[in-house]
Amino acid sequence: MRIVVYPGSFDPPTNGHLDIIERAAALFDRVIVAVAVNLRKEALFSVEERVAMLKEATLEWDNVEVDSYRGLTVKYALQRGASAIVRGLRVLSDFENEYMMALMNRKLDSGIETIFMMTSKEYAFLSSSAVRELAELGGDFSDLVPPCVSRKLVEKFSARWRGREE
Amino acid sequence: MRIVVYPGSFDPPTNGHLDIIERAAALFDRVIVAVAVNLRKEALFSVEERVAMLKEATLEWDNVEVDSYRGLTVKYALQRGASAIVRGLRVLSDFENEYMMALMNRKLDSGIETIFMMTSKEYAFLSSSAVRELAELGGDFSDLVPPCVSRKLVEKFSARWRGREE
Amino acid sequence: MRIVVYPGSFDPPTNGHLDIIERAAALFDRVIVAVAVNLRKEALFSVEERVAMLKEATLEWDNVEVDSYRGLTVKYALQRGASAIVRGLRVLSDFENEYMMALMNRKLDSGIETIFMMTSKEYAFLSSSAVRELAELGGDFSDLVPPCVSRKLVEKFSARWRGREE
Amino acid sequence: MRIVVYPGSFDPPTNGHLDIIERAAALFDRVIVAVAVNLRKEALFSVEERVAMLKEATLEWDNVEVDSYRGLTVKYALQRGASAIVRGLRVLSDFENEYMMALMNRKLDSGIETIFMMTSKEYAFLSSSAVRELAELGGDFSDLVPPCVSRKLVEKFSARWRGREE
Amino acid sequence: MRIVVYPGSFDPPTNGHLDIIERAAALFDRVIVAVAVNLRKEALFSVEERVAMLKEATLEWDNVEVDSYRGLTVKYALQRGASAIVRGLRVLSDFENEYMMALMNRKLDSGIETIFMMTSKEYAFLSSSAVRELAELGGDFSDLVPPCVSRKLVEKFSARWRGREE
Amino acid sequence: MRIVVYPGSFDPPTNGHLDIIERAAALFDRVIVAVAVNLRKEALFSVEERVAMLKEATLEWDNVEVDSYRGLTVKYALQRGASAIVRGLRVLSDFENEYMMALMNRKLDSGIETIFMMTSKEYAFLSSSAVRELAELGGDFSDLVPPCVSRKLVEKFSARWRGREE
Numbered sequence: 001m002r003i004v005v006y007p008g009s010f011d012p013p014t015n016g017h018l019d020i021i022e023r024a025a026a027l028f029d030r031v032i033v034a035v036a037v038n039l040r041k042e043a044l045f046s047v048e049e050r051v052a053m054l055k056e057a058t059l060e061w062d063n064v065e066v067d068s069y070r071g072l073t074v075k076y077a078l079q080r081g082a083s084a085i086v087r088g089l090r091v092l093s094d095f096e097n098e099y100m101m102a103l104m105n106r107k108l109d110s111g112i113e114t115i116f117m118m119t120s121k122e123y124a125f126l127s128s129s130a131v132r133e134l135a136e137l138g139g140d141f142s143d144l145v146p147p148c149v150s151r152k153l154v155e156k157f158s159a160r161w162r163g164r165e166e
Numbered sequence: 167m168r169i170v171v172y173p174g175s176f177d178p179p180t181n182g183h184l185d186i187i188e189r190a191a192a193l194f195d196r197v198i199v200a201v202a203v204n205l206r207k208e209a210l211f212s213v214e215e216r217v218a219m220l221k222e223a224t225l226e227w228d229n230v231e232v233d234s235y236r237g238l239t240v241k242y243a244l245q246r247g248a249s250a251i252v253r254g255l256r257v258l259s260d261f262e263n264e265y266m267m268a269l270m271n272r273k274l275d276s277g278i279e280t281i282f283m284m285t286s287k288e289y290a291f292l293s294s295s296a297v298r299e300l301a302e303l304g305g306d307f308s309d310l311v312p313p314c315v316s317r318k319l320v321e322k323f324s325a326r327w328r329g330r331e332e
Numbered sequence: 333m334r335i336v337v338y339p340g341s342f343d344p345p346t347n348g349h350l351d352i353i354e355r356a357a358a359l360f361d362r363v364i365v366a367v368a369v370n371l372r373k374e375a376l377f378s379v380e381e382r383v384a385m386l387k388e389a390t391l392e393w394d395n396v397e398v399d400s401y402r403g404l405t406v407k408y409a410l411q412r413g414a415s416a417i418v419r420g421l422r423v424l425s426d427f428e429n430e431y432m433m434a435l436m437n438r439k440l441d442s443g444i445e446t447i448f449m450m451t452s453k454e455y456a457f458l459s460s461s462a463v464r465e466l467a468e469l470g471g472d473f474s475d476l477v478p479p480c481v482s483r484k485l486v487e488k489f490s491a492r493w494r495g496r497e498e
Numbered sequence: 499m500r501i502v503v504y505p506g507s508f509d510p511p512t513n514g515h516l517d518i519i520e521r522a523a524a525l526f527d528r529v530i531v532a533v534a535v536n537l538r539k540e541a542l543f544s545v546e547e548r549v550a551m552l553k554e555a556t557l558e559w560d561n562v563e564v565d566s567y568r569g570l571t572v573k574y575a576l577q578r579g580a581s582a583i584v585r586g587l588r589v590l591s592d593f594e595n596e597y598m599m600a601l602m603n604r605k606l607d608s609g610i611e612t613i614f615m616m617t618s619k620e621y622a623f624l625s626s627s628a629v630r631e632l633a634e635l636g637g638d639f640s641d642l643v644p645p646c647v648s649r650k651l652v653e654k655f656s657a658r659w660r661g662r663e664e
Numbered sequence: 665m666r667i668v669v670y671p672g673s674f675d676p677p678t679n680g681h682l683d684i685i686e687r688a689a690a691l692f693d694r695v696i697v698a699v700a701v702n703l704r705k706e707a708l709f710s711v712e713e714r715v716a717m718l719k720e721a722t723l724e725w726d727n728v729e730v731d732s733y734r735g736l737t738v739k740y741a742l743q744r745g746a747s748a749i750v751r752g753l754r755v756l757s758d759f760e761n762e763y764m765m766a767l768m769n770r771k772l773d774s775g776i777e778t779i780f781m782m783t784s785k786e787y788a789f790l791s792s793s794a795v796r797e798l799a800e801l802g803g804d805f806s807d808l809v810p811p812c813v814s815r816k817l818v819e820k821f822s823a824r825w826r827g828r829e830e
Numbered sequence: 831m832r833i834v835v836y837p838g839s840f841d842p843p844t845n846g847h848l849d850i851i852e853r854a855a856a857l858f859d860r861v862i863v864a865v866a867v868n869l870r871k872e873a874l875f876s877v878e879e880r881v882a883m884l885k886e887a888t889l890e891w892d893n894v895e896v897d898s899y900r901g902l903t904v905k906y907a908l909q910r911g912a913s914a915i916v917r918g919l920r921v922l923s924d925f926e927n928e929y930m931m932a933l934m935n936r937k938l939d940s941g942i943e944t945i946f947m948m949t950s951k952e953y954a955f956l957s958s959s960a961v962r963e964l965a966e967l968g969g970d971f972s973d974l975v976p977p978c979v980s981r982k983l984v985e986k987f988s989a990r991w992r993g994r995e996e
Contacts, residue, residue, distance in 0.1 A: 072803050113192070113283065115193070115283055137569050238471050290788075304901055304902065305902050445525055449614075450604075620951075690913075691913055770950075782944060
């Protein structure tokens with residue numbers, strides 16, 4: 001059985017993330033979507049909220065599991081018995097960081113491969129930070145994220161939007 | 167059974183190609199290394215020579231097969247029952263072309279995924295054209311290609327090298 | 333009246349080109365689509381064929397004119413009384429060449445501005461050479477080019493496709 | 499009448515910004531230079547100071563207006579009746595962010611076009627943050643910004659420079 | 665006598681930095697490794713610690729000196745009588761910032777040249793921030809930094825690692 | 831004595847090349863400008879013409895020598911007793927090829943360093959091929975190349991320009 005880990009911040013999960021999850025789920029036996037706990041970086045949603053949103057958004061795929069982890073991604077992947085780490089590529093700017101991270105991961109444990117998959121053209125320019133910024137400025141994000149994420153974003157920001165209009 | 171196609175010109179095959187083949191063979195059930203026949207582009211080695219070199223160089227892996235094909239890569243992949251096309255990424259310059267080709271392939275047949283794998287750092291800057299140029303200028307390419315390719319390159323270029331020295 | 337020139341090879345025109353033409357026609361008083369005659373570069377379609385295809389494909393816009401020219405683009409733009417040269421940007425790889433060409437044009441005549449417009453996301457990865465290659469390999473290009481271009485491509489390549497199948 | 503909006507942080511305005519303003523003013527009927535209010539990002543100059551500096555620096559062009567706005571740029575552009583958003587391109591690093599922002603803007607409102615203009619070669623590597631850093635380190639910025647900005651920078655930093663020398 | 669300055673944050677020094685120092689020391693008469701004091705940016709190691717680590721790690725080269733400086737790099741290079749500033753290039757992402765900084769330095773003082781040298785392929789993807797992140801996550805960094813830096817990193821992080829395991 | 835080799839096609843030499851030669855001559859004891867003989871690539875000027883133009887254009891610098899060579903650049907550099915190969919960097923597109931070539935050179939002979947120097951901002955976007963294209967299209971290249979190159983270009987192209995005007 002081939003298991004892959006799809007790690008990330010998912011703050012919040014977007015339709016681009018779901019697109020990659022669907023593609024990976026079609027290609028491998030099991031996909032573990034893993035929210036990286038980063039204590040230093042301030043997040044919009046808590047790790048628990050992100051795990052819950054991902055669980056709701058991936059309900060339809062039997063071979064997808066959602067988890068969170070601390071520390072090195074390769075160590076986590078090893079513990080979970082994964083053969084590879086899956087990373088989504090959106091645009092050029094992603095590539096170089098991903099390449100360096102993949103080289104670093106390979107150095108740390110040569111048994112885990114990193115493979116890159118492409119999001120659909122529709123989501124090629126979509127990122128969690130773009131969604132956060134759009135939400136903050138009061139733009140419409142409803143077709144960029146799954147419905148459960150959309151509801152949570154409205155909850156978070158509606159007080160702020162009201163404040164601005166007054 | 168998950169079959170992937172690893173297409174390319176392989177003119178000649180390099181240690182970087184073999185590195186990707188080995189990585190893909192560890193991750194999928196079957197890897198079809200497929201030499202693309204391009205009638206317009208002048209090649210150093212014939213398609214038959216390239217297939218023969220690849221066969222010799224991949225003898226050790228049971229789940230690797232070597233073939234050649236004409237026409238669209240996605241059509242060939244479909245015919246062979248592949249789930250994905252594997253592409254090796256070396257450096258940034260590769261990325262954009264690969265990305266466009268992957269988008270084009272996806273457009274032509276949405277059932278075939280394209281996944282990118284990274285060559286080892288050792289081969290990150292190695293290409294078939296660099297090997298050809300090095301051979302032409304009389305440089306040492308022996309640790310950049312498999313032994314069978316090295317022998318064929320010496321055959322091709324030794325007359326030319328002699329001519330230059332006279 | 334603000335006139336802009338949209339120069340290119342258009343070999344053949346694609347839906348991406350038409351997308352830019354439509355956007356420019358909405359922003360400026362007159363758009364001159366100008367096929368650059370390049371005697372050194374071998375083309376699939378003759379200049380006359382390209383002008384004819386562009387004329388048919390741009391019939392619906394009153395303020396769009398199709399022409400061809402030789403020599404420096406800035407000189408042609410000056411002769412036609414244009415304020416700016418319009419260039420479409422598809423992906424990153426375009427940018428640097430365009431930037432250099434724009435700097436060179438500015439150097440040659442500081443009175444002509446170069447402005448860049450973006451194609452729709454739908455056509456962000458589409459190029460004339462991709463269309464030519466697709467046509468040559470027997471792929472389906474019907475939704476990448478205007479109908480009149482599609483018919484011409486079928487004419488050009490149908491003999492070749494028959495030859496391959498035999 | 500064709501109105502364009504030229505949005506930015508302008509913290510502080512540089513000669514590169516003025517170069518774009520001058521070019522846009524020659525190409526469109528009205529240019530609205532719009533300082534984006536970003537409450538989260540700490541700025542060197544207040545929005546009021548930035549608007550004042552831009553007003554002083556653009557006095558010579560009749561069809562240039564200076565304003566500030568909150569929220570989404572496309573919404574502001576719509577309210578002002580603009581046909582397009584103008585963005586200056588300096589170097590490659592700009593391009594990708596600009597491209598994504600333009601795609602996002604287009605998604606939010608397809609009636610507003612984004613066009614890119616190039617700064618003069620002289621200012622191709624100049625940015626507000628470079629000016630701020632230069633000022634902080636005590637370097638000479640007098641030919642990188644308009645005189646009114648230069649005076650304001652001297653005011654801001656002279657106390658700091660004195661402190662360091664003691 | 666040709667003196668060059670090799671400036672940087674060196675927080676901490678890596679084997680990639682030492683690789684550049686060794687190459688520069690073979691090419692120029694004197695290499696001044698200069699730790700830039702940046703009061704705004706929070707650092708892992710103090711300037712004193714960084715200077716001490718660099719001194720220990722460069723003991724073997726007679727023509728290498730370690731120093732620290734404040735303010736503009738070109739001003740410091742001038743004071744030290746240097747002909748050039750040496751910068752190491754790792755990967756593409758470096759290039760553009762370095763290019764801009766070099767242009768800015770040239771503008772400030774045209775008498776100081778900037779030259780770029782390449783790290784060994786082994787260290788092409790290594791950075792101080794990657795080392796810091798690896799240390800924080802409990803990964804093995806022992807062959808990425810000199811032994812004296814490795815010891816200091818263990819000191820800094822061992823308390824943190826213990827805390828996590830409990 | 832530190833000798834460096836500055837290799838290239840120089841077809842024709844431009845003011846950007848001379849800018850690098852001047853900078854290298856100020857930094858090293860001897861600069862050997864070396865025209866690479868490439869039998870496969872069709873050139874505008876013969877190797878002899880290029881050497882002659884470079885000699886005339888570099889007359890003023892005592893420590894600059896012009897030569898031509900065949901085969902591998904590193905072998906030639908070794909034969910000439912050089913410590914380093916100098917390469918000029920213009921824009922981003924250069925960087926990656928240069929980086930790969932430098933890695934390849936280092937692999938072939940670890941005793942020769944490659945160092946990169948930046949052209950002046952004035953020539954950052956200038957290349958021999960841009961000059962050739964400009965000359966072919968009848969544009970003004972007089973301030974892009976040294977006077978002796980300008981005369982040779984006029985000789986080469988004047989017949990062609992007359993032909994076009996008739």
